[in-house]
Amino acid sequence: MEVAIRIILFCVVLCHGGTFAEKLCFPKNFLFGVSTSAFQIEGAWNYSDKGESIWDRYTHQHPERVFDHTNADVAADSFHHLREDIKLLKELGVQYYRFSIAWSRVLPTGFSNVVSTDGVKYYNTLIDELIAAGIKPLVTMYHYDLPQSLQDLGGWTNPAVADYFKDYARVLFNTFGDRVEGWITFNEPYTFCLSGYGGNDAPGMQSSGFETYLCGHNILRAHAMTYHLYHNEMDARGFITITLDMSWMEAATKDDEDAAERARQFIFGWFAHPILSKEGDYPPVMRQRIDELSRKQNFPRSRLPVFTPEEVKSLKGTVDIIGLNTYSAYLVSEGHSKVDKTPSFQNDMNVYLRQDPTWPRSNSSWLRDVPWGFRKILNWIKETYNNPPIVVTENGVSTVPGLKDVSRVSYIDGHLRALHAAIVEDKVDVRGYTYWSLIDNFEWMRGFSERFGLYEVDYASANKRRTPRLSAAYYSNVARTSCLPTPQAVTWLRNHLQ
Ligand SMILES: *[C@@H]1O[C@H](CO)[C@@H](O)[C@H](O)[C@H]1NC(C)=O
Ligand SMILES: *[C@@H]1O[C@H](CO)[C@@H](O)[C@H](O)[C@H]1NC(C)=O
Numbered sequence: 175m176e177v178a179i180r181i182i183l184f185c186v187v188l189c190h191g192g193t194f195a196e197k198l199c200f201p202k203n204f205l206f207g208v209s210t211s212a213f214q215i216e217g218a219w220n221y222s223d224k225g226e227s228i229w230d231r232y233t234h235q236h237p238e239r240v241f242d243h244t245n246a247d248v249a250a251d252s253f254h255h256l257r258e259d260i261k262l263l264k265e266l267g268v269q270y271y272r273f274s275i276a277w278s279r280v281l282p283t284g285f286s287n288v289v290s291t292d293g294v295k296y297y298n299t300l301i302d303e304l305i306a307a308g309i310k311p312l313v314t315m316y317h318y319d320l321p322q323s324l325q326d327l328g329g330w331t332n333p334a335v336a337d338y339f340k341d342y343a344r345v346l347f348n349t350f351g352d353r354v355e356g357w358i359t360f361n362e363p364y365t366f367c368l369s370g371y372g373g374n375d376a377p378g379m380q381s382s383g384f385e386t387y388l389c390g391h392n393i394l395r396a397h398a399m400t401y402h403l404y405h406n407e408m409d410a411r412g413f414i415t416i417t418l419d420m421s422w423m424e425a426a427t428k429d430d431e432d433a434a435e436r437a438r439q440f441i442f443g444w445f446a447h448p449i450l451s452k453e454g455d456y457p458p459v460m461r462q463r464i465d466e467l468s469r470k471q472n473f474p475r476s477r478l479p480v481f482t483p484e485e486v487k488s489l490k491g492t493v494d495i496i497g498l499n500t501y502s503a504y505l506v507s508e509g510h511s512k513v514d515k516t517p518s519f520q521n522d523m524n525v526y527l528r529q530d531p532t533w534p535r536s537n538s539s540w541l542r543d544v545p546w547g548f549r550k551i552l553n554w555i556k557e558t559y560n561n562p563p564i565v566v567t568e569n570g571v572s573t574v575p576g577l578k579d580v581s582r583v584s585y586i587d588g589h590l591r592a593l594h595a596a597i598v599e600d601k602v603d604v605r606g607y608t609y610w611s612l613i614d615n616f617e618w619m620r621g622f623s624e625r626f627g628l629y630e631v632d633y634a635s636a637n638k639r640r641t642p643r644l645s646a647a648y649y650s651n652v653a654r655t656s657c658l659p660t661p662q663a664v665t666w667l668r669n670h671l672q
Contacts, residue, residue: 205605213246215615223290224292230246246616265650268653274313310356355412360417371389422504423504435459450560467517495563498551498555629642
């Protein structure tokens with residue numbers, strides 16, 4: 175069957191299957207969006223005066239570390255296909271688009287002494303065209319791509335980089351703040367502080383027992399400074415938040431409840447506790463564990479930095495809504511109690527993580543489809559942090575190339591049902607859902623081998639042709655109607671299209 179025909183058929187079933195009363199509908203003001211990030215889609219890495227980022231440098235120096243030895247020099251070339259991408263967003267009928275600004279495209283030196291005319295022009299066009307299309311921009315200020323010039327100063331381990339981030343933020347607020355109403359300071363600090371300073375991601379540092387915590391500390395400082403800059407010094411017209419990430423951490427057995435909660439505190443609480451808890455500061459379990467292990471390892475002070483009382487105070491309450499990226503779930507059990515000679519985040523956290531092999535998975539080693547985990551993490555945030563408003567800034571799944579992405583339809587449908595239950599039955603205050611991603615993109619160390627797009631990108635074609643997958647038709651129906659199709663309609667589709 176032709177894809178176009180299939181998509182029409184898909185809509186006939188979804189749009190008319192079942193009466194309104196049987197359908198699950200989201201609250202009136204609930205919003206649907208999609209997400210991307212600059213490095214993963216833009217390409218044009220050296221266009222005009224754009225500066226080099228740590229991901230440019232890392233993928234150029236270490237192609238062997240990327241699964242398929244590719245880089246994002248061109249990627250989906252969204253820099254040159256901006257209007258086409260906006261057409262896709264209109265086709266989907268989403269209410270907002272979450273994208274990120276490449277720091278080194280706007281500030282080629284990394285510092286605010288030089289502002290790129292071409293960089294500003296690109297994002298101005300993107301923002302203006304989105305608004306003209308009736309789509310709200312939701313801007314991530316930092317999505318992993320630190321200017322290399324700042325990495326040369328030590329990157330996020332250097333406290334001064336927090337000040338340079340604030341300078342960059344000021345430029346963004348002054349330049350785009352008249353039209354952008356939603357800002358996200360940082361995307362997934364847990365992941366980039368751990369994988370960048372104690373794993374395989376750029377900038378490729380290997381010191382999770384030290385640098386990872388310095389990174390987190392300076393990110394939190396930069397976030398607080400930027401929040402106060404926005405609300406106290408700018409003519410703020412919107413909201414500002416940070417996006418934190420965690421897969422649901424489920425206790426493997428009843429005896430592993432402490433271990434599971436410790437994992438949640440190390441992964442999510444690390445950033446959420448200083449911002450969202452009543453008492454502020456790092457989670458007590460992190461403070462206690464890392465202080466104790468540091469002592470046993472014979473260090474004169476804790477490897478986890480200490481906030482001043484003023485910093486603790488200035489961090490509290492610095493989100494207008496909390497951003498959540500979540501994809502999957504893990505089973506957590508208690509780790510061994512050894513104190514390793516070489517300090518590490520893993521030894522400090524001290525848990526084993528695994529997944530149940532019966533949980534469905536498509537093209538990712540870790541991303542298993544576990545919708546009940548989604549409902550649980552939303553409830554955990556509600557209970558732990560006194561019911562804050564939440565926006566799901568990323569959720570999605572990767573597949574192999576191809577347009578018949580039935581497993582993606584299942585994933586989104588299952589997660590939206592879990593989300594609906596969390597909102598309607600559990601009264602979790604979720605305001606929006608953002609699918610990752612609009613189009614296929616450069617999946618960091620997985621290169622182009624994993625595809626997350628509602629639209630497939632034909633990387634071999636000269637114009638990087640975008641083609642809707644079945645999931646685009648599914649998601650568009652949800653975004654336009656704010657209701658889910660009946661389970662019968664989804665089953666019918668699965669059976670007829672598999
Ligand atoms: C930009 O990078 C490409 C490789 O992606 C290279 O072929 C080209 O020469 C570079 N252009 C400039 C102006 O440096
Ligand atoms: C995902 O698919 C690609 C082919 O596009 C393949 O090379 C890769 O091994 C797959 N990864 C997993 C984890 O299944």
